[in-house]
Amino acid sequence: MAEIYHALPTWAQDVLVMLGLLTPLMVVGVIVLRGFHVRPLLVGLLRRQVWISAVFTALIAVSVALGTGLIAQERGLRQGTARAADKFDLIIAAPGSEITAMLAAVYLQPSDLPLLDGATYAEIAQHPRVSLVAPLGFGDSWRDAPVVGTTAGFVDHLSEGLAAGRLFMTEDEAIAGARVSLDIGDSFAPAHGVGDTAEHGAHGDFAYRVVGKMPMTGSPWDRALLVPIESVWSVHGLANGHGPDWDGKIGPPFSPAHFPGTPAALVRAESLGATYSLQAEFSTARTMAFFPGSVLARLHALMGDIRQVMSVLAVITQVLVTAGVLAGLMMLTRLLARRLALLRALGAPRRFVFALTWSYAATLILTGAAIGLVLGIAASLGIGAAITARTDIVVSATLGWPEIHLVAGFVSLTGMLALLPAYLTMTRPLITDLRG
Amino acid sequence: MIGHAQKLEVSNLRVTGDGGRRLLSVDRLEIRAGSAVVVRGPSGAGKSTFLYALAGMIAPETGQICWGDTDIAPLPEAARAAFRCRNMGFVFQEHLVFEELSAAENAAIAALYSGRALRGKIRDRAATELVRLGLGGVGTRRSDTFSGGERQRIAVARALAGDPGIILADEPTASLDRDNADRLAEDLVTLARTEGRTLIAVSHDPALHDRADRIIDIVDGRLLEGADG
Numbered sequence: 001m002a003e004i005y006h007a008l009p010t011w012a013q014d015v016l017v018m019l020g021l022l023t024p025l026m027v028v029g030v031i032v033l034r035g036f037h038v039r040p041l042l043v044g045l046l047r048r049q050v051w052i053s054a055v056f057t058a059l060i061a062v063s064v065a066l067g068t069g070l071i072a073q074e075r076g077l078r079q080g081t082a083r084a085a086d087k088f089d090l091i092i093a094a095p096g097s098e099i100t101a102m103l104a105a106v107y108l109q110p111s112d113l114p115l116l117d118g119a120t121y122a123e124i125a126q127h128p129r130v131s132l133v134a135p136l137g138f139g140d141s142w143r144d145a146p147v148v149g150t151t152a153g154f155v156d157h158l159s160e161g162l163a164a165g166r167l168f169m170t171e172d173e174a175i176a177g178a179r180v181s182l183d184i185g186d187s188f189a190p191a192h193g194v195g196d197t198a199e200h201g202a203h204g205d206f207a208y209r210v211v212g213k214m215p216m217t218g219s220p221w222d223r224a225l226l227v228p229i230e231s232v233w234s235v236h237g238l239a240n241g242h243g244p245d246w247d248g249k250i251g252p253p254f255s256p257a258h259f260p261g262t263p264a265a266l267v268r269a270e271s272l273g274a275t276y277s278l279q280a281e282f283s284t285a286r287t288m289a290f291f292p293g294s295v296l297a298r299l300h301a302l303m304g305d306i307r308q309v310m311s312v313l314a315v316i317t318q319v320l321v322t323a324g325v326l327a328g329l330m331m332l333t334r335l336l337a338r339r340l341a342l343l344r345a346l347g348a349p350r351r352f353v354f355a356l357t358w359s360y361a362a363t364l365i366l367t368g369a370a371i372g373l374v375l376g377i378a379a380s381l382g383i384g385a386a387i388t389a390r391t392d393i394v395v396s397a398t399l400g401w402p403e404i405h406l407v408a409g410f411v412s413l414t415g416m417l418a419l420l421p422a423y424l425t426m427t428r429p430l431i432t433d434l435r436g
Numbered sequence: 437m438i439g440h441a442q443k444l445e446v447s448n449l450r451v452t453g454d455g456g457r458r459l460l461s462v463d464r465l466e467i468r469a470g471s472a473v474v475v476r477g478p479s480g481a482g483k484s485t486f487l488y489a490l491a492g493m494i495a496p497e498t499g500q501i502c503w504g505d506t507d508i509a510p511l512p513e514a515a516r517a518a519f520r521c522r523n524m525g526f527v528f529q530e531h532l533v534f535e536e537l538s539a540a541e542n543a544a545i546a547a548l549y550s551g552r553a554l555r556g557k558i559r560d561r562a563a564t565e566l567v568r569l570g571l572g573g574v575g576t577r578r579s580d581t582f583s584g585g586e587r588q589r590i591a592v593a594r595a596l597a598g599d600p601g602i603i604l605a606d607e608p609t610a611s612l613d614r615d616n617a618d619r620l621a622e623d624l625v626t627l628a629r630t631e632g633r634t635l636i637a638v639s640h641d642p643a644l645h646d647r648a649d650r651i652i653d654i655v656d657g658r659l660l661e662g663a664d665g
Contacts, residue, residue: 037548044534349518
């Protein structure tokens with residue numbers, strides 16, 4: 001049986017899990033409603049108690065939205081951050097915090113990092129198994145766009161081909177990320193620093209001219225300006241990475257003696273095995289080499305733990321809300337007791353009263369869960385858009401099977417719990433209720 | 437087809453309330469099949485308890501309540517409800533109908549919990565009874581748009597829709613004005629009598645007393661007239 005299940009495509013497994021979760025509810029529904037036609041009275045009941053029904057449904061919807069929104073959001077964030085780190089195989093930086101270095105190098109978050117010196121950089125660059133190495137220099141900005149010094153090779157690697165224009169060839173040329181409000185031919189003057197503390201005019205009259213545009217990457221690099229690393233060093237009054245015999249052509253090789261330092265270097269190796277080998281080789285007292293994907297996986301694991309805790313809290317919230325709704329239903333059925341007693345007095349079996357009460361509760365639960373699912377995804381999309389606007393990491397929260405499974409389980413469980421108020425209704429004293 | 441009008445035989449019936457208080461005590465009573473009987477008495481005398489016991493809504497402490505060959509007293513509640521559904525129509529005092537349903541849906545309410553084979557018959561019969569009671573053509577109107585008298589006629593149509601042999605009514609005219617009360621009393625007795633149904637109505641209304649075949653008085657839970665009249 002397990003072999004057949006595992007041989008199925010993933011979507012079929014998900015459908016089976018959903019059906020499995022819904023089976024108890026469906027079985028109960030068939031048994032409870034068998035032989036009865038409750039719809040007219042059910043619709044009448046919903047009409048008669050329209051506001052109470054709406055409040056109960058809204059409570060269930062909000063609790064379901066919390067759970068589904070949380071899961072969808074966490075998954076969207078995980079996928080978005082992983083996608084943004086795709087192009088960063090290996091980062092080598094001076095020893096320190098891997099997370100800080102990753103946030104700076106991959107997600108362009110401002111941070112103070114110690115520098116790799118020229119000799120170390122040269123050692124990396126000259127390693128026979130390295131196919132690409134690029135320095136990454138941070139600290140300048142234009143408006144809210146970070147200005148990052150690097151090499152044309154890195155731009156090419158990151159963008160996989162520009163959307164428009166060409167790579168930079170001189171120190172005063174720049175490539176704009178897809179979401180930067182500069183077009184080819186526009187000029188800008190870099191400010192020293194980022195955000196509110198940026199010093200405008202700190203680099204004199206120096207200005208860059210945009211010569212190329214990157215395509216959308218779904219990462220913070222979409223709002224970055226990429227410039228030659230030489231110009232970043234130069235405008236800060238440092239050597240530009242090349243010796244006296246420099247022919248004026250920007251980019252590698254750099255002279256170790258004239259290399260001012262870089263906070264981080266992106267490294268690509270000729271193969272996956274070589275990447276692991278480089279990571280081991282440059283994890284030393286002088287250098288820290290790490291895979292952003294691994295650091296991210298650790299962060300995701302932490303997020304996953306938090307998600308599990310929050311998921312449990314969300315489920316508890318759902319159960320509490322549902323318990324409240326069911327308690328409310330019990331009170332409501334007391335208000336309806338005379339009408340239900342009338343049915344029994346007319347000869348309706350107790351089971352019919354049970355079926356009517358249960359189907360009323362099940363209708364509220366199903367409607368609330370469906371609305372909650374939609375609300376959860378909508379809220380998640382909204383939050384995802386806000387995160388994207390703030391971090392430029394594209395977080396796309398969509399409806400996934402985990403949310404559907406959560407809702408299916410919730411609906412099934414609460415549908416079973418709804419048997420309790422239905423049972424209590426069925427056992428109420430007929431004559432007392434009939435006399436009101 | 438009209439449901440089977442059944443003779444009622446009650447013997448040694450005892451119904452007690454909370455704390456063992458005796459609510460009803462009937463040594464012997466017989467009611468002929470197809471007769472129209474009114475039960476009367478002061479408030480709290482046990483008239484409604486008597487009616488509910490005959491309907492099987494109250495399980496007596498002791499005694500027999502035989503409708504034809506069926507003694508419903510010892511039956512479990514589900515069986516009594518089933519008997520009630522098959523054989524009895526009930527009309528209550530306060531024109532109890534489901535306001536959010538239409539007149540036709542109310543009259544055919546038994547179709548919702550009856551077997552599939554009976555549903556169509558109950559709906560057809562409900563529509564016929566509504567016409568006979570002067571509510572033809574307004575069956576699709578919501579019941580809360582009808583007057584009190586009209587709602588009580590819907591309740592009568594509901595009681596007749598299952599084609600029962602027994603009609604039980606608890607103060608059916610009490611909440612109506614004189615004109616409506618007279619009309620309902622006439623309708624109820626006529627519809628029962630012309631179709632051979634047994635009618636037992638608890639009522640203070642002279643309009644019903646005048647039309648009844650027999651009147652039974654209850655005082656302090658005891659019948660003052662118990663012989664078959």
